[in-house]
Amino acid sequence: MNTDQNKLPCSYFTDTKPLLLENGTSIDELTVAYESYGKLNKNKSNAIIICHALSGDQFLASKNPLTNKNGWWNRMVGSGKPIDTDKYFVICANVLGGCLGSTGPTSINPSTGEEYGLNFPVITISDMVNAQMRLIQHLEIDKLLSVIGGSMGGMQVLEWAASYPSNILSAIPIATSSKHTAQNIAFHELGRQAIMADPDWNGGNYIKVGSHPTKGLSIARMTAHVTYLSEASLTKKFGRRLQDKEEISFGFDADFQIESYLRHQGLTFVDRFDANSYLYITRAMDYFDLEKTHKKSLTEIFEKTNIKFLIASFTGDWLYPPSENLMIVRALSAGGADVSFVNIESDKGHDAFLLEEPEFDDAMRGFINSVSIEAKI
Amino acid sequence: MNKNRTDLELITSLVDNNTRILDVGCGNGELLQSLKDKKNVKGQGLELKQERVNQCVSKGLSVIQGNADSDLSLYPNQSFDCVILSQTIQATNNPRNILIELVRIGKKAIVSIPNFGFWKVRVSFTTYGKMPITKKLSNNWYDTPNIHLCSILDFVDLCREINIKIEKTIVLSSNNIKSYNGSPNNWSNFFGEEAIFLIKN
Numbered sequence: 001m002n003t004d005q006n007k008l009p010c011s012y013f014t015d016t017k018p019l020l021l022e023n024g025t026s027i028d029e030l031t032v033a034y035e036s037y038g039k040l041n042k043n044k045s046n047a048i049i050i051c052h053a054l055s056g057d058q059f060l061a062s063k064n065p066l067t068n069k070n071g072w073w074n075r076m077v078g079s080g081k082p083i084d085t086d087k088y089f090v091i092c093a094n095v096l097g098g099c100l101g102s103t104g105p106t107s108i109n110p111s112t113g114e115e116y117g118l119n120f121p122v123i124t125i126s127d128m129v130n131a132q133m134r135l136i137q138h139l140e141i142d143k144l145l146s147v148i149g150g151s152m153g154g155m156q157v158l159e160w161a162a163s164y165p166s167n168i169l170s171a172i173p174i175a176t177s178s179k180h181t182a183q184n185i186a187f188h189e190l191g192r193q194a195i196m197a198d199p200d201w202n203g204g205n206y207i208k209v210g211s212h213p214t215k216g217l218s219i220a221r222m223t224a225h226v227t228y229l230s231e232a233s234l235t236k237k238f239g240r241r242l243q244d245k246e247e248i249s250f251g252f253d254a255d256f257q258i259e260s261y262l263r264h265q266g267l268t269f270v271d272r273f274d275a276n277s278y279l280y281i282t283r284a285m286d287y288f289d290l291e292k293t294h295k296k297s298l299t300e301i302f303e304k305t306n307i308k309f310l311i312a313s314f315t316g317d318w319l320y321p322p323s324e325n326l327m328i329v330r331a332l333s334a335g336g337a338d339v340s341f342v343n344i345e346s347d348k349g350h351d352a353f354l355l356e357e358p359e360f361d362d363a364m365r366g367f368i369n370s371v372s373i374e375a376k377i
Numbered sequence: 378m379n380k381n382r383t384d385l386e387l388i389t390s391l392v393d394n395n396t397r398i399l400d401v402g403c404g405n406g407e408l409l410q411s412l413k414d415k416k417n418v419k420g421q422g423l424e425l426k427q428e429r430v431n432q433c434v435s436k437g438l439s440v441i442q443g444n445a446d447s448d449l450s451l452y453p454n455q456s457f458d459c460v461i462l463s464q465t466i467q468a469t470n471n472p473r474n475i476l477i478e479l480v481r482i483g484k485k486a487i488v489s490i491p492n493f494g495f496w497k498v499r500v501s502f503t504t505y506g507k508m509p510i511t512k513k514l515s516n517n518w519y520d521t522p523n524i525h526l527c528s529i530l531d532f533v534d535l536c537r538e539i540n541i542k543i544e545k546t547i548v549l550s551s552n553n554i555k556s557y558n559g560s561p562n563n564w565s566n567f568f569g570e571e572a573i574f575l576i577k578n
Contacts, residue, residue: 310434326451329441333421334453336397340434341441345427359427366435374437 008065008101010035010058013138019096019131022124022293029110032135033101034058034093037077038085040141046377047141048083048368049132050092051149051156054281055221055273057100060092061085066100066272072354082365087377088145095156096131097123097281099274103131106207106274117276118204125152125288129159136167143167145375146368150174150353151320152281155288158328161309162294162301170308170371172364175317175353177324178298178331179289184319187227188282191220195275204276217275218266225265230316230349234258298331309339310367312360314352340367384489385411387547387554387573388461391487392416396458399423399482401445402465406433413438423448446470449478460486467491468522473535480541480578489573494528494566513570529566536576545575
C-alpha cells in the first residue's frame with residue numbers, strides 16, 4: 001500500500017472550512033483529490049461530475065498511476081465517446097473516506113498529527129456528496145449538466161439529486177439502489193470480518209506498526225468480486241477449466257482457473273486500496289437509505305423536481321437488480337418527474353456497467369446529447 | 378408523421394393541451410413527439426424494445442423500458458390526464474386487465490384497435506377458410522404478435538362488462554372517418570377497419 005498518495009499526480013482542493021458530517025462530528029481540514037477531462041466552457045454550463053464506485057477512484061479516463069492501467073471508465077469517457085470530453089468538462093473526485101488522496105483513514109488527523117486510522121469518523125454517502133459539492137463551489141460551477149455514477153456512484157447521484165436539486169440539470173443513477181438491502185449488507189459484512197480477522201489489521205492501527213492486512217483485504221475483494229459477476233459470466237469465462245494443469249491436484253492449490261483469477265484479483269487490489277478505507281466505504285454504503293436520511297418517501301423527496309433522470313439497470317445484475325432500480329423509477333414517476341429507464345439485456349452481472357454494452361452506450365450518448373441540446377451547449 | 382398513421386393524427390386531436398400523457402407501447406416516440414410539439418404535453422412512454430427505447434431517449438423523450446402486461450402497476454391511480462394505447466391491446470396477454478389499468482392510471486384513456494369484424498376480414502375467412510391476412514393484419518397466424526384480436530363490438534362488450542364508459546368512438550375505413558358520441562353503431566363493426574375509443578372509469 002502506497003501511503004504517499006498525496007503525491008499521486010492529479011488535482012487537489014483543500015478546504016479549511018470544517019465539513020459537518022451526518023454523524024454530528026466534522027472534518028476540519030478537507031482534501032479532495034480529483035481528475036478532470038475536457039474544458040470548462042465560458043458559461044460553465046458543460047460540467048459533468050462522475051461519482052465512482054466502492055473500489056473506483058478519480059482516475060476515470062486516464063492512466064491510473066498506481067496500477068498503470070487505463071481509467072476504469074475509459075470506454076465511456078473520452079474524446080468522441082458517449083461522454084464526450086471534446087464537448088463536456090468531466091470531473092471525478094476520489095470519495096471522502098477514500099485512499100487515493102481525498103481525506104480518509106490514511107490521512108493525517110490535524111488534531112493529533114498522526115494517521116486517522118479508526119479515529120476517522122464514520123462517514124455516509126451524503127457526506128461524500130457534500131465534500132464533492134465543496135469542490136464544485138470551489139470551481140465556481142453553479143449548475144452541473146449531469147451527475148452520473150454506477151453502484152455506489154449511483155447512490156451518490158441519488159443523494160446529489162435529493163440534496164442539491166437546483167444545482168443539477170440531469171442525473172444518471174446506474175445499477176444502484178435507494179437503500180442497501182440485507183443481502184448487500186451481508187456481503188459487505190463478510191469483507192469487513194475478513195479484514196478485521198487478519199492479525200495484520202492490528203485493531204486498525206496497522207500503519208503505525210508498519211503492517212497491512214493484505215490477506216483480509218484480498219479475501220474481502222475476492223468475495224465482493226464474485227458478487228459483481230454472474231453465474232453465466234463465470235461459466236463463460238472459466239467454466240471448470242483448470243489452471244496450467246491437466247489434472248486436479250487433490251490438494252488446495254488453485255486448481256481451477258476461477259480460483260487463480262480470484263486470487264489475482266485479491267492480490268492486485270491490496271496494492272491500490274487501504275483496508276480501513278474499505279471498512280469505512282462499505283459502511284457508508286450499508287448506511288445508505290435515502291428515505292431515512294431525508295425523512296421523506298422517495299416520491300416526496302423528488303416531487304416537483306426539475307431534474308431529468310435516466311436510470312439504467314442490467315438484467316443479469318443480482319447485486320443491484322433491475323427491481324431495485326425500478327423502485328426508484330416508480331417513485332420518480334409517481335412524483336411526476338421526467339424519468340427514463342433502460343433495462344439492458346446482459347449476462348455480465350453487476351459489472352456490466354463498466355463493460356462493453358453497446359446498447360447502454362447508445363442510451364447514455366443519446367440522453368446526454370438530448371440534455372445538452374436542451375441546455376443549448 | 379407517417380402518412381399511413383391517420384390514427385395517430387386522430388389520437389392527437391383527442392388529447393388536450395398542456396396535459397400529462399402516458400403512451401403505452403410508444404415505439405420510437407413518434408406520437409409522443411407529435412403531442413409534445415402540437416399539444417405541449419408532458420409525455421412519458423412505455424416501450425419494451427431496446428432499440429426503440431434508445432430512439433426515444435435520444436429524442437429527449439421520457440421513456441420507461443417495460444411491458445404493458447406487467448409494468449402498468451408502476452403508476453399510481455390517476456397519475457396521468459390521459460393514457461394512450463395505440464394498436465397494441467391485441468398483442469397483450471391480458472387485455473381485460475390492461476383496460477382496467479388504463480382507466481385507473483389515467484383520468485381518461487384512448488385505445489385504438491384493428492377491427493376483426495371488418496368486412497374484408499370476414500370475406501377473407503369465409504371465402505378461403507384460413508386466418509385472414511389484410512393490410513392491417515399482415516402476419517401469418519403462426520408469427521403474429523396479435524394474440525387477442527377483437528371486433529369493435531367485442532371491445533364495446535368488454536367495456537360494458539367491466540364498467541368502463543365509452544365517451545367517444547372514431548371509426549376509420551379506407552375512405553371514411555366517422556365519429557360517434559359513445560359507442561358506434563353495428564354498421565361500423567362491418568365497415569370500419571380500425572376504431573379509436575375515448576374511455577374512462
